[in-house]
Structure formats: C-alpha cells, structure tokens
Amino acid sequence: MVCALGAAVCFGTATVWQAVAARAAGTDGGGGGDAALLLRALRQWRYLAGLALDGLGFLLQVAALRSVPIYAVGAALAASLAVTAVVAARLLRVRLSGAEWGAVAVVCGGLAMLGLASGTEGDRGGSAALRWAMFGTAVGVLLLGAVGGRLPERGRALLLGLGAGFGFGVVEVTVRLIDSLRPSGLLANPSAYALLLGGGAAFLLLTSALQRGSVTTATAGMVIGETIGPAAVGVVWLGDRTRDGLAWLAVLGFLVAVAGALALARFGEAPAEVG
Structure with missing residues (x-):
C-alpha cells in the first residue's frame, strides 16, 4: 500500500511540474504548434523531473500490484488527483474551495479504510482466456478512440476519458498476469x-x-474506467480478498476514495491560469 500511495504522489506531483514547465515554455516567445511547445517544455528541468516522477510512479505501481489487491491500487492511483490539487494550490497558487479541501480529506479517509481492510493479492494466476480478454480489451480501447473522436464535445470527452481509463485498467490487470x-x-x-x-x-x-x-x-470518465473494472477482475478472477470480516470496510473505503477523486476531477490537468 505504501508503494501505491507513493505512485499516487509521484503521478500527482508530476502533473503539476509538467504544467508549470509547459506554461513557461508557452511564454518564452517561441512559436509553433503542439510539437514545438513540447520541444521547448523538454528543455525545462521541471518537465524532465515530471517525466522522471512518472517513471518512478510506474515502477511503484508495478510493485504495489504485485503485493496488494488491484482494487486498493486503483483507488490509490485515483487519489493522485488529490495530490495534484494540494500541490497546485501551493505551486500554482490555485485556490481550492472548502468543498475541494473536503474532497481531499474524503480521499484520505477512503484510502485509510482501504489500508485497514485490504488483504494480500489474490493467488490465482489468471487463465489463458483472461489474458486474451485483456488483449481484446486493449484493441477495443483503440476502436473506442476512433468512434469517440467523432462525437460532440461533451460526449467525446466522456467517452475518450472512459476509454483511457479502460486502457489504464488493462495495464493494472496485465501486470498481475505476466508471470x-x-x-x-x-x-x-x-x-x-x-x-x-x-x-x-x-x-x-x-x-x-x-x-x-x-x-x-474526461478525468471523471478515466477515474471510473480505471477503478471499477479492474477491481472486479481482481476479485472475481484473480482471487483478491479483504481481511476477515472487513469486506464492508473495503467496499466503503473504495467508494469513498473514488467519490472524492471524482469531486477533484478538474485537476486531471493542472489549471491553465493562476488562481
């Protein structure tokens, strides 16, 4: 669980550092489109530090997935939005409302409940059918992107975000299926x-x-896609369990943490303007 929380801190902090670097790159007088902006951002130490944190976060995520149930890791990763909100409030001077500070506290409370209730990872290796199902899901994510890109703005953002969540969920499950x-x-x-x-x-x-x-x-769709499905796969097909008698606490903690993350969904991308 420490690795899962460490991954959330890495991903959440990386988002803000990369936003700061992208903002600086966009105001240095250079022209060009997105590619030129990316090249200028890559010259910013904060952007490179953010990429390094993303890499460290992924390694911690893999370590967590090999030790604790998928539902606990998924909820912890969704909590990276709370980290982004807190770091953005300090570095970008983004003003959080009382409700948003409350959502940060809710996320922390949900994760605390999950930490108390989570057992060890399941001992099932996963069938060949599940491995192929994950591959089929990954292909389906690509097809979903092709369809979602043609929808009106609101529906497009939700469907693409949900598809991204499914893709990240595939990563969570397949880490357990690679033996x-x-x-x-x-x-x-x-x-x-x-x-x-x-x-x-x-x-x-x-x-x-x-x-x-x-x-x-988009971020709300992503949080839903990367938490609920993988958690169900972990419990049903991989044998993830809770501590004896604490299944109710795990379910409550999962729902509370995800609900808090959804309340902070606007921090899926650090705000573009200083508050």
Whole structure:
C-alpha cells in the first residue's frame, strides 16, 4: 500500500511540474504548434523531473500490484488527483474551495479504510482466456478512440476519458498476469502485448480528450474506467480478498476514495491560469 500511495504522489506531483514547465515554455516567445511547445517544455528541468516522477510512479505501481489487491491500487492511483490539487494550490497558487479541501480529506479517509481492510493479492494466476480478454480489451480501447473522436464535445470527452481509463485498467490487470520476464515467456504471453497496447492507447485517448473537451468530464470518465473494472477482475478472477470480516470496510473505503477523486476531477490537468 505504501508503494501505491507513493505512485499516487509521484503521478500527482508530476502533473503539476509538467504544467508549470509547459506554461513557461508557452511564454518564452517561441512559436509553433503542439510539437514545438513540447520541444521547448523538454528543455525545462521541471518537465524532465515530471517525466522522471512518472517513471518512478510506474515502477511503484508495478510493485504495489504485485503485493496488494488491484482494487486498493486503483483507488490509490485515483487519489493522485488529490495530490495534484494540494500541490497546485501551493505551486500554482490555485485556490481550492472548502468543498475541494473536503474532497481531499474524503480521499484520505477512503484510502485509510482501504489500508485497514485490504488483504494480500489474490493467488490465482489468471487463465489463458483472461489474458486474451485483456488483449481484446486493449484493441477495443483503440476502436473506442476512433468512434469517440467523432462525437460532440461533451460526449467525446466522456467517452475518450472512459476509454483511457479502460486502457489504464488493462495495464493494472496485465501486470498481475505476466508471470515471467524472460524474453521467450513475454513473447508468448498475450498479456505483454495487451499491456503495451492498452497503456499506449490510454495515453492517446486521454491526450485527445483533454485537448478537445472538458478536462473535468474526461478525468471523471478515466477515474471510473480505471477503478471499477479492474477491481472486479481482481476479485472475481484473480482471487483478491479483504481481511476477515472487513469486506464492508473495503467496499466503503473504495467508494469513498473514488467519490472524492471524482469531486477533484478538474485537476486531471493542472489549471491553465493562476488562481
């Protein structure tokens, strides 16, 4: 659980640092489109530090997924929005409302309940059918992106965000389905391809959703997609369990943490203006 919370801190802080760097890159007098902006941002130490934090966060996420149930990791990762909100309030001078500070407290409370109730990860390795199902889901995420890009703005942001959440959910599940890092084992395991395809598709869909629609709507869809489905897979097919007699507390903590994250969905992308 410490690794899951560490990943949330890394991802949440990285979002703000990258936003600060992108803002600085956009005001240095350079022209060009998104590609030029990205190249200028890459010269900012905060942007590079954000990328490094993203990499560290992913490693911590993998470590967490190999130790605790998927439902606990998913809720913790959704809590990165609370980290982004707190860091943005300090670095970007973004003013949080009383309700948003309350949502941060709600997220923390939900995670505390999950920490108390979570058992160890399930001992089931996952069937071949589940591995292929994850690969099919990753392909479906790409197709969802093609369809969602043609919808009106509000529907587009929600569908693309939800698809991104499904893609990140594929990553969460397939980390548990990869039982060998030997090249021969990876090449023969459809989960390895699902992880790469699902993760790549998720980033593409989320980027498109944030560029072409509501940040709040897209992030809310992403939080739902990356938490509920993977949690169900972990419990039903991989044997994730809670501590004896504390299933109710795990369910309550999961719902509370996700609800708090949804209340902070506007921080899925750090605000563009200083508050």
